[in-house]
Amino acid sequence: MTPEDLDHDLLEDAAETSGAATEAVQESESLDEDNRLKSDFVRRVQDALEAGETDAVYDMVEPLHPADIADLFELIEPDERLPLARAINDQMSVDVIAELNDHVRELLLEELPAGIIADIAEQLDTDDAVAMLEDLDEEDQQAVLAEMEPEDRAAIETALAYPEESAGRLMSRDFVAVPEHMTVGGLIDFLRDDRQLATEFWEVFIVDARHHPLGTCLLSWILRSPRTAALTDVMKRDQTLIPVTMDQEEVALRFQKYALISAAVVDDDGRLVGQITVDDVVHIIQEEASEDILRLSGAGDGDINEPIRLTVRTRLTWLLVNLFTAMLAASVVGLFQGAIAKFALLAVLMPIVSGMGGNAGTQTLAVVVRALATNQITSSNTWRMIGRELRIALANGMTLGLLIGSGTALLFGNPLLGLVIGSAMVINNVIAGLAGILVPVTLDRANVDPAVSSAVFVTMATDVMGFFSFLGLAVLSGLAG
């Protein structure tokens, strides 16, 4: 290989991630100060598309980074997406396709014959190809796989055989592994000469004859060591090995905990089969944290590009569950209809007690769900955390109870009513605090994702107990006698 060959190779690589990256930090024609596509730019692309000026569209899109082209697809109307893909034809690179939102990509892929999709899949890294193909239905997937080169097909079929959201689906097979007898100089010569290797990698794995990892070398260690040094003296023997079946959320936690840039993936026999790099993990961390907020709210994936009927179905399911608990709470109020008929002020005040309990419960729930997700609450400190939430609930409940109790007593000239609502407020805040931690911790121990179902139980507890404690105390105290 001549230097020119490699230079050309690298420059091509550099050219791929074009001008947009540098422009991104200053004002540009297409990006605003927050690095989002400007709306007048998007509008001009849309106008040109509508007018059928495909050359103009092509020229406008050309300076964009692939990530921005992908954003552009998401920002325009769904029915403009195919015309845009046609207009920019060869700019529709694999990098753009890898960056596209799943739903938008699916819409574009539906229009393409299996052969073209297979061509795209062959150019993508295994992990990106898997991400693209795993959403297709079985039949289309088979059709695409049948069109692929045997080697690429085998790689993808192997990856698809691993469970969804596992390390096996996430890993790339383009890693650099060398035998243990090499020197630093020998390794550098090998890296220079082998045309097949990836151009971007961060560490070199050292393996034995059975392909078991022995150690790892960051590239900076290699560059700072003399040529004569043995790799086994430079490498780090202890490294984080990711089992191929590990869940992606767990993988992300390992990357965070040990500040990893890349890590080796091993199969059940301990053989090196792939590598995961931090750029893939960054997306997962983002997704998993977002997932918690969306699930707690019952909004499913919360993907704004999802077809509307899917969104309706997901959200409606959650609302129906909540309708059931709302009726349960209403039936508690129903028990006190007589008291309310006699003293309608009770109906005016009761939503304050249940609503404030709901707010306090949501606070605790959010904190606990995040702490569970990041392994901050374990069986070692669960009791301490329960005690902590209880003390917070008491402190807040008493403050709120005192406020609303004295306010009510003064406003309606009814000290007994003030005492009743104040006490109900304390009780419901304690219920909220306890439910807010006990429900997610219990679900977590039972291996149920606490983000998915906790909110229903907590709201049910605070609604039911809010109404029951307030109306019950009112009746007991003879207020509605």
Added chain:
Amino acid sequence: MTPEDLDHDLLEDAAETSGAATEAVQESESLDEDNRLKSDFVRRVQDALEAGETDAVYDMVEPLHPADIADLFELIEPDERLPLARAINDQMSVDVIAELNDHVRELLLEELPAGIIADIAEQLDTDDAVAMLEDLDEEDQQAVLAEMEPEDRAAIETALAYPEESAGRLMSRDFVAVPEHMTVGGLIDFLRDDRQLATEFWEVFIVDARHHPLGTCLLSWILRSPRTAALTDVMKRDQTLIPVTMDQEEVALRFQKYALISAAVVDDDGRLVGQITVDDVVHIIQEEASEDILRLSGAGDGDINEPIRLTVRTRLTWLLVNLFTAMLAASVVGLFQGAIAKFALLAVLMPIVSGMGGNAGTQTLAVVVRALATNQITSSNTWRMIGRELRIALANGMTLGLLIGSGTALLFGNPLLGLVIGSAMVINNVIAGLAGILVPVTLDRANVDPAVSSAVFVTMATDVMGFFSFLGLAVLSGLAG
């Protein structure tokens, strides 16, 4: 420098991140299958601490990774933390201190004289030292800075001069920058010979005489190029430059969007002043996404290690704001006291309408807040998104309205009541959907963090309109006549 020197250096480095990393993937004495410290291990450490067996504590902690030692501090009782720090003395490395939760670290630092803290700060990377010192109060900070070597002090003072949560606080000054005339071979020789350089880095920046970045070289490109190649031919000219004042959330979005491992930080004059690496950004992505869920719930930072009085204050503030809106909603009910006294069933059913609206509003809110945070909603697609939410709200509202309406009509043998609650349900769902998107989008345009204050307005809207639409329609229809 002899090879032995460097090897020793690197091995030391490797030894720092000890056995725990590899053990982490298999069953170990201290870690469970989710890589969390086992509770019986924590218990044994606590027992040994209580019995004053410091040597036993030392031996138990020794095999742990610094990240796990930091976790151990968080899992034990607050009053056990200082004794633990004393027992493990020299294992209390800077890596452990860098990994500690802010509040836990503060508790430990309070007990240390300024001189010792200064020693620790000097050993830390600038960004970690800044993270440690920025939380101290002004006076303690000055005392520590006064004890530091002038050079380290200057670096930290410069960093502290940048706004909180800006790139300037996040960046490290340990980067590798070389002049443009170098060849690949010259660079490798320079890296091998310079003892001062960091041992871990991912790219080399090429700068001009005024220290302006000209390009960047990934280490893998350097290793794959011939020694004679000019750096200017190997480097990529376009790179993402991070302005030193950029907000950390924005920095994290850039890293995600362009899949960066590290990036150059430049000052106002465009001079290279630091570098940010992805491992620091990973924490920010996690934090920022968690922040949204915690703020939406009014739980502040949601840090379980925070002193309890701070937590009480944060949550109480939010609850007081909500108390105000709850009273507002109650006053709407108050308008209809007469109707409720005549027909108490209205009080039984009204929480269903307001509660379901609250749930639907929360769903939309969670989706919109996340989409805004990740730049997925911009002015280009705001109207389309509003239309989308409106259609979802109508679909769900009509389904729920039909269900609850017909159920009520049948259960209470009152078709008019069914019609009233069904219609109110549709109205409140539409209100919920509109408020769920309009409130956060408006706040975002006004540069207010939509996660912080949206929920109050949305809940107020669904509570007030839930009661008003249901009770109002009931009166209008003559139900409570």
